[in-house]
Amino acid sequence: MKFTRRTAIAAIAALGVTAVPAVAQQYPTKPITAIVPFAAGGPTDVVTRLVAEHMSRTLGQQIVVENIGGAGGTIGMSRAAAAAPDGYTIAVGNMGTQSAAPALYPNLKYDPATSFTQISVVNFTPQTIVSKKGLEPKDLKELLAYLKANSEKLNYGHAGVGSISYVSGFVFNAQFGFKPALVAYKGTGPALNDLVGGQIDYMVDQSLNVIPQITSGTIKAYAVAHPERIAALPDVPTTKELGVDFIFSAWNAMVAPKGLPKDIQDKLLDALSKALDDPAIIKRYEDLGSTAPKGADRGPAGLQKLVESEVARITPVLKAAAK
Amino acid sequence: MAVEDPADRSAGGATPRTRLNREVFAGLFLIVSAAVGYFGTLPLDAGSMSGVGPGLLPKAVSLGLAAFGVYLMVIGLLGNHERIDGFSLRGTIFILGAILAFAATVRPLGLLVAGPLAMLISSMADPDTRPLEIVIFTAFMTAGCYLLFKVVLHLPIPLLPPLLGY
Amino acid sequence: MWDLISNLQLGLSVAGSLKNAGLCFLGCLIGTLIGVLPGVGPIATIAMLLPLTFGLDPVGALIMLAGIYYGAQYGGSTTAILVNIPGEATAVVTVLDGHQMAKQGRAGIALGIAAIGSFIAGTIATVIIAAAAKPLTTLALMFGPADYFALMVLGLMFAVVLARGSVPKAIAMILLGILLSVVGTDIETGEERLTFGWMEVADGIDFAVIAMGMFGFAEILRNLENKEARAVVSGEIGRLLPNMADLKVSLAPILRGTGIGSLLGFLPGNGAVLGPFASYSVEKKIAADPSRFGQGAIEGVAGPESANNAGAQTAFIPLLTLGIPPNAVMALMIGAMTIHGIVPGPQIITKQPELFWGMIASMWIGNLMLLIINLPLIGIWVKLLQVPYRLMFPAIIIFCCIGIYSINNSPTEVVLTAAFALFGYTLIKLGFEAAPLLLGFVLGKLMEEKLRQAMVISRGSLWTFMERPVSLTLLALTLVILVVSALPAISKRRETVFTE
Structure with a gap:
């Protein structure tokens, strides 16, 4: 009895040991979970599924969308922040979870600017x-x-x-x-x-x-409230052309737990980039009234800058409202 | 309307009677629930007519609950009603234990561990359980659940401990 | 009229194609399956199966997804009847008489009448959508928050009728249900209520958690207590399908249920949940012998099931004519549409008539398929009831646990369900009923939201309820029902007082 149990443990340990280096070398070797902190069918969910399907093809592994709703999306994002940074858990948060949340939830278990490895903005709406x-x-x-x-x-x-x-x-x-x-x-x-x-x-x-x-x-x-007209509403003017100083976009962003290895981050960004440049996805974005991040807006640096500037813009307004 | 007051039923006298009867406990239960509801929302503002606050409804409902609680207690203390029958300790422990065991193990250990664990623990709630039968049935059900929830429905439930790769 | 026929013809030609009919069948089959599994709702499943539809054309994909939706609606009543677990709010009343019928060995008849009633309701609702979607939308838009609040107040009256036992205890349960419904973050101020600092319930408690804990698990705890009550079926298993006499008794309730369900279904903000409750109350009120209700009255299954299915169908109206989802499943359908490159809304009718009419026609085809799928299955379901209870309850436990976990992919809900099992078991011991609590829980949320909206919009004037014709009518109706119900209860109470 003892003998068999010990061999079983040894076998499991051996499995684990041989599995780990393989993971690091040729990521991804198993399905990736993408946490969407909202119910299925919402704007964040739709956009995530759209790009996840394309990214799955690039990466050669399925990206499984997992909807973990609750507390304005902060429950799902808290779980994402606490997950292992092995590239098999990523998450797509939105403007609410990644910049308004600190002002709304005093007991928030993550900081949008520091608790994640930023990957990129997925879309602006x-x-x-x-x-x-x-x-x-x-x-x-x-x-x-x-x-x-x-x-x-x-x-x-x-x-x-x-x-x-x-x-x-x-x-x-x-x-x-x-x-x-x-x-x-x-x-x-x-x-x-x-x-x-x-x-x-x-x-x-x-x-x-x-x-x-x-x-x-x-x-x-x-x-x-955007600098340029959007394709789905060609007849609606923009605040900019009317000379009104009010620009406001909602956005969704892909992040991973803090400490994600650089090569995996690059792989994910590359797959996301390919999806965002696909004409079929660009067409879908237009139907949805969304735009893809371009140039400096795309990638970790652009996202980090966006998170910090949005937190700075939104927090005082919401704090003032709460007296 | 069919109003069948429990008071009428017990008035028949078939069940043993006591002052600490079911209605008294029912009233007490409502009063305790009302207290939780009222004091739990105490800091919340009830607001005004044009801005009904978050505290209004829970407080009003709690007061209503308390009123019914008092009513049931008075009815219970004045009349003779059914005795409250005891809880089945064995069933409660193993059924709730099974559910909690599932909750505790499903994420770290996966469906193929949590599922059979819950089934085997829950089966202990019933003295009729036959060990061999339930073990075979559990194995069969676990395989069935794997096929149903993972293969057919693709639910994102962890299957095995993450250590093993999947 | 001519337009209607040619439109339906277009729809049938789209939905009737071999491929689309096949997808519809597949959807209904999967839907029935997930409906039968407690806790696994259409939302989780449609979300998971969405990627599988990426390869299909939009019409086929939507027909399949819609099939899952009403398949699940139907499948839920199977579980309600067989094992006393209402998977959704709309199945709560099916439990009351449906499960009693199963216990009496009449599960086949209950399932059969549910299938037939649903089919009739679905057929009528399809015609209603095709013929009157536009005017009904206009009607729905007249419903402001004040009118909605009045409707909810009327809905709470149903709970009193629902009760089998003591009326004060039923009202207490409604209040307790409302109290449970406030748990979570207040949508107006963002303050947490009764969460006691627990983030996991900040979005409130899921209906399935309460329903499964208080009906499913609490029932297991009670059954384990005494050996005699343990087998689900106590008597002989009788006929497998309803006979002519059953159909005759059920026809009027089915038609009434269809009317009530269709009417409530197209209201925005999920009025459909009220349908089955309303239908049950009506049937119990007009029955010659109301005391049969709760003891296995076939009308108590036929009416609500028809109302449920009719409502599930007319719930598509706001989605199709306004592009606004009335409930979470419909929101997901919109998501599915956008993923498939369709922007839902009124322009669909003119821009993509084959999609619009194809979907409507597929509803009817779907209902037909549900009937074809489910009637033969009844035999299997009834056989399952003969599995010894010592094996049945562990199986229910594992299915329920997986189902609840899948609601939010979180063990929190599973833990909460255990708590509600204990809560429900305690309530049984104290002689309380769970159904009024669930109704209070479902309506409480909506009621408070609508009350507060109405008061903000009217700037605090209670007159708003009197000035609006819809709300005035509904409140007057509530008052009438209240008085009519209270009179016999008061006189009866006097008698008991006098005898004591």
């Missing part, structure tokens, strides 16, 4: 300023004037504290001094529904969420 169909103002200039005069009578809808529409709305309203009543919904769907139904007055949300309603004319779009 510009925010669009939208209102119910019947709101008077015809263009952005009129809207800003109208809000200035009437904002206290109006209702701003958002998808819950910590959601993208909450953060972007906060920044928008704070920047221009608007004080609407905030109506909280659980998720974007119900909020949009009430915007279409005219129960609430305006929102600032990801283009991805509002494109169908804008193109079908059930809600009004004033501007895309």
